[in-house]
Amino acid sequence: MAIVSDILITGANGQLGNEFRVLAKAEPDFHFLFTDVDELNITDRSAVISFMDQYKPSVVVNCAAYTAVDKAESEPEKARLLNETAVSHLVAGAKACGATLIQISTDYVFDGTQSHPYQENDLVCPVSVYGKTKADGEKVALTYDRTLLVRTAWLYSSFGHNFLKSMLRVGAEKLFVNVVDDQVGTPTYAADLAETILSMIRCSQSGGLPRGIYHYTNEGVCSWYDFATEIMQMAGFSCKVNPIPGILYPTPVKRPSYSVLDKNKIRKALDLEIPHWKDGLMRCMQKLRG
Numbered sequence: 001m002a003i004v005s006d007i008l009i010t011g012a013n014g015q016l017g018n019e020f021r022v023l024a025k026a027e028p029d030f031h032f033l034f035t036d037v038d039e040l041n042i043t044d045r046s047a048v049i050s051f052m053d054q055y056k057p058s059v060v061v062n063c064a065a066y067t068a069v070d071k072a073e074s075e076p077e078k079a080r081l082l083n084e085t086a087v088s089h090l091v092a093g094a095k096a097c098g099a100t101l102i103q104i105s106t107d108y109v110f111d112g113t114q115s116h117p118y119q120e121n122d123l124v125c126p127v128s129v130y131g132k133t134k135a136d137g138e139k140v141a142l143t144y145d146r147t148l149l150v151r152t153a154w155l156y157s158s159f160g161h162n163f164l165k166s167m168l169r170v171g172a173e174k175l176f177v178n179v180v181d182d183q184v185g186t187p188t189y190a191a192d193l194a195e196t197i198l199s200m201i202r203c204s205q206s207g208g209l210p211r212g213i214y215h216y217t218n219e220g221v222c223s224w225y226d227f228a229t230e231i232m233q234m235a236g237f238s239c240k241v242n243p244i245p246g247i248l249y250p251t252p253v254k255r256p257s258y259s260v261l262d263k264n265k266i267r268k269a270l271d272l273e274i275p276h277w278k279d280g281l282m283r284c285m286q287k288l289r290g
């Protein structure tokens with residue numbers, strides 16, 4: 001039997017939100033309500049409550065966030081408003097209409113000092129404003145008994161701004177680029193994340209997915225240098241990628257050395273085959289080529 005559901009997407013003009021717009025075209029069983037700040041500013045509590053009261057979605061996927069990791073250091077209040085306070089508005093709205101809340105979080109809630117993949121119940125220890133506000137947003141989201149919290153990492157898409165697009169720009173213009181090789185993680189195609197979230201929604205609506213935290217990234221582990229090298233190869237650019245240590249590429253926020261998330265929980269819960277990051281990259285690049 002087809003499951004018909006009203007799914008509210010907040011932050012729908014971002015990378016992940018836009019991937020849901022693409023998925024919506026292939027998923028007639030689901031009815032989506034797409035909103036970004038102009039239609040629903042999630043920092044406005046009364047707007048969120050009255051929107052939810054009017055449309056009564058059965059699921060809310062919060063794709064809105066303050067994602068400027070470095071800028072957050074000088075704008076902590078803005079980051080907190082969107083990444084923590086606004087989540088409390090969504091919790092209140094979801095509670096009132098009984099909706100499931102899907103909150104997206106990040107590897108930045110960890111300090112990156114581990115040397116084996118982070119599990120869902122590992123201690124969070126954020127070391128940046130962005131990470132702290134996302135970790136506090138997690139706590140708020142988890143006060144609601146119908147929350148599914150999804151942590152992901154190194155997100156890219158054909159939409160928005162991301163590392164892939166920066167490398168494609170640089171690769172087309174420059175002879176070489178220096179890229180950090182002592183920070184590792186897993187590049188994650190936002191389209192794969194969106195599809196996985198839709199599977200979570202299906203599973204939770206049939207009562208098969210317990211509330212709580214889930215980790216999802218693509219498969220595999222690489223450094224930013226490996227990622228950049230693969231991008232240049234797939235794009236056919238002759239731009240040489242030089243590996244450099246992170247210390248030679250200072251940023252306001254020190255990037256975690258190790259950002260790998262353990263995905264066994266979601267893999268088992270959904271019987272999921274997770275695509276390798278190189279496979280996701282190839283599909284995204286094909287899409288960018290048109």
Ligand SMILES: NC(=O)c1ccc[n+]([C@@H]2O[C@H](COP(=O)([O-])OP(=O)(O)OC[C@H]3O[C@@H](n4cnc5c(N)ncnc54)[C@H](OP(=O)(O)O)[C@@H]3O)[C@@H](O)[C@H]2O)c1
Nearest residue numbers: 011013014015016037041042064065067104106152153155
């Ligand atoms: N990007 C990554 O590498 C990464 C890694 C791990 C986890 N995540 C998490 O994954 C989620 C999705 O990330 P993303 O990369 O898709 O984010 P994104 O591209 O930055 O999209 C966020 C969207 O939210 C919108 N927005 C801003 N303020 C809003 C408000 N007050 N009300 C409603 N919408 C608002 C933004 O609009 P404007 O652009 O106009 O501000 C943007 O369209 C986030 O929770 C993020 O923390 C991201």
